[in-house]
Amino acid sequence: MSSANPGLAYQDTPPLSAPLRFFLTAPLFGLAAGLLLLFDAELLSSRWTPGALAVVHLFAAGFMLQVMLGALLQILPVAAxxxxxxxxxxxxxxHALLALGAASLSLGLGAGIPAAIVTGAMLLAGxxxxxxxxxxxxxxKAAPNHGASRTPRDLRLAxxxxxxxxxxxxxxxxxLGRGLALPIDLPTAVDMHAVWAWMGWGGILLAATSWVVVPMFxxxxxYPADFTRVWSPATLALLVLWSICMISGLSTGALLCGIGLLIAxxxxxxxxxxxxxxSRRGVPDAPFRAFRLAMLALLASLGVLLLAQFHDGSQWPVLAGVLILHGTFVGTISAMLYKIVPFLAWLNLTQSGVRAPNVKKLLPDPPVRRQLQLHAVALGALCAAAVIPALAPLAGVLIVAEFSWLFVNLVQVVREWHRASTL
Amino acid sequence: MTSIAELMTHDHRSCDHEFAAAETLAARKDWPAATKALNRFTSSLETHFQAEEQELFPRFEAATGMTQGPTQVMRGEHVEMRATLERLASALENQDADEFAGEAETLLIMMQQHNMKEENILYPMCDTRLGAQSEAVVGNLSHRLAREHAA
Incomplete structure (x- = not known):
């Protein structure tokens, strides 16, 4: 395909295996996070326990990052x-570097192995x-975008x-691993890393995707045009200002910018x-409801973060983390995976000239609905465990079941795809 | 002046609404109403496709010299969507709500990824490349689309 007509050809769609490898290994990291919770009842007693740091990175670098990059391979040609x-x-x-990196980093953080932390980070960065x-x-190389959609611009910002x-x-x-002296204290640097990862990357990517996914699907x-025009640049500007205040120790400025980010x-x-x-679709399906639950979890997390500004207590940051990582991101990502994976399998079959079974034959509704219901129950248990840490093993069992089921559902699509392509 | 992108994007959304009506009625198993709604949707989508295939794409191809480029790909996707529309109609004939839901979901994703490419890439390219002709093209396209919606 020449660059004269970018992105419009089927040929520009990456091969099925490219995004699929990310989608299939990602749930295994969620499963590993569940196992850690299962065997460490103290894990959620604070955001700083080695186990909590490991679980956060299994979710963020192992599950979320993998799916997000896999999906970007697909969406960059279509949307930008x-x-x-x-x-x-x-x-x-x-994929190989991310998977090994996320595993090594989580192992290093959880078991306190400096070499594994550094190796993991370098693999991830690579x-x-x-x-x-x-x-x-x-x-x-893409043609300059003159369309009304802010998605291409916001994907760049993300x-x-x-x-x-x-x-x-x-x-x-x-x-952590080599004793490098940072110009700012460690907790500040960790907060900056977390907020940039959640808002600067995850939040803006979620927004950029939502501008098209919510109205179209x-x-x-x-979304109002003024809203999408302003949201991502304003969020990014607030993040920069907040970071400057954090580095310079301007605590009032940092608090105001932080509140600005919460408002955004x-x-x-x-x-x-x-x-x-x-929505004009008559019967909201399970992924739609999961996406809505994720938005409610996001709102709840903001309330908790606000509370944490004014009220000490190690449970608040843990609860906020649970609501953001599991509630918002695992929720929206699972909902989108259930739309993306069957469609990619269908598209691949159709392009190969095979009479493809429709997406609901590739992945029927009932297992999707039940898995997403389990996600909601697991979120409830994780929230309870954030407040009563002794409940972590219960949450762990549910998380293991949730991600195993997600994995099985996605493998089911691949099996149906394989069956149809060999008929 | 309305741009090609604005006009055609607006028509995409109005086709979406007709799709949603048919989908909702079929889920309720209100077969006669679902059939009427599907016919309305099919007719609107067909008018949209024809406006592109007979008016917009040839103008774009003449202005850019690209006959095997993006417009060819979009024509190919129209063929896929027409085939899915036929399967939707036959699911309604058989009063098979599950089959209809599965084909409808497939069509929706197919249609929206197609629309995304047109709205984000092809239509803005048309607006840029057609230059002075744009006004006449917008006039012709709106005439075709309005005739459908008046019917």
Whole structure:
């Protein structure tokens, strides 16, 4: 495909194996996080326990990051006209480095092995650099975008957020693993890494995706044009200001910017819920309801974060983390996976000239519905365990079941795809 | 002046609403109403496809010299969607709600990834490349689309 007509050809769609490898291994990291919770009843007593740090990175770097990058391989050509050069090779390299990196980093943090922390961070950074460089090349080659949608611009902003989060994470790994002296204290650096990863990368990516996914797939009115024009740049600007205040020790400024970020996240969540209430699709399906629950979890997490500003207590940051990581991101990501994976299998079969079974034959509704119900129950148990840490093993059992089931459901699609393609 | 992107994007959304009506009625197993709604949706989508295939794409191809490029890909996707529409109609004939739901979900994702490419890439390219012709093209397209919606 020539670059004269970027992104419009089937040929520019990466091969099925490229995103699929990310989607299939990601749930295994969620499963590992559940196992850790199962065997460590003290894990959620504070955000600083080695087990909590390991679980956070199993979720964030193991599950979320993998699915997000796998999905970007697919969405960059369609939404931004940017097809990654050599997608098969980039996918294989990034995937291997990310998976090994997330495993090593989590092991290092959980078991206190400095060498594994540094190795994990370097593998992760290597995978991310490979991905970021190739997506920058693709975006630079893409035709300039004159469309009304802010998605292409905001995908770029999210990649900028990912770059900052990666840089901060790598510095932290060297501080922990090699004793690198940081110019700021460790908790501040950790907060900066977490906020850049959640808001600068995850939040902006979720928003950029929602601008198209919510109106188009849930058939709702569009997000207001002024809202999508301002939201991501304002969020990024607040993040920069907040970081400057944090580094310079301006605590009032940091508090105000932090509240500004909470307001931005709340506005996104409320706006999305408002649009979802006006969906024209008659019967909201399970992924739709899971997405709505995720928006409610996001709102709840903001309330908890606000509370944590004014009330000491180690349970508040843990509860907020649970609501953001598991409630918001695992929820939206699971909902999207259930739409993306069957469709990619269908598209692959159709392109190969095979009469493809429809997406609900590739993955029927009942197992999806039950798995997402289990996700909601697991979220409830995790929230309870954040307040009563002794409940962590119960939450662990449910998380293990949730991610095993997600994995089984996705494998089911691959089996149906295989069966149809060999008929 | 309305741009090609604005006009055609607006028509995508109005087709979406007709799709949603048919899907909702079929889920309720209100077969006669679902059949009417599906016919309305099929007719709107067909008008949209024809407006592109007979008016917009040839103009784009003439202006850019690209006949095997993006417009060819979009035509190919129209063929896929027409085939799925036929399967939807036959699911309704058989009063098979599950089959309809599965085909409808497939069509929706197919249609929206197609729309995303048009709205984010192809239509803005048309607006840029057609230059002075744009006004006439918008006039012709709105005439075709309005005739459908008046019917």
């Amino acid at each position: 006209g940017a097809a990654l050069p050599a997608p098969r090779r980039i996918a294989a390299t990034t 995978g991310l650099i490979a991905f970021l460089v190739s997506s920058l090349i693709a975006l630079a 990649l900028a957020g990912l770059t900052v989060a990666t840089l901060l994470g790598t510095l932290l790994a060297f501080a 849930q058939i709702t009115p569009s 996240a709340a506005a996104f969540s409320l706006q999305t819920l408002r649009l979802q209430m006006r």
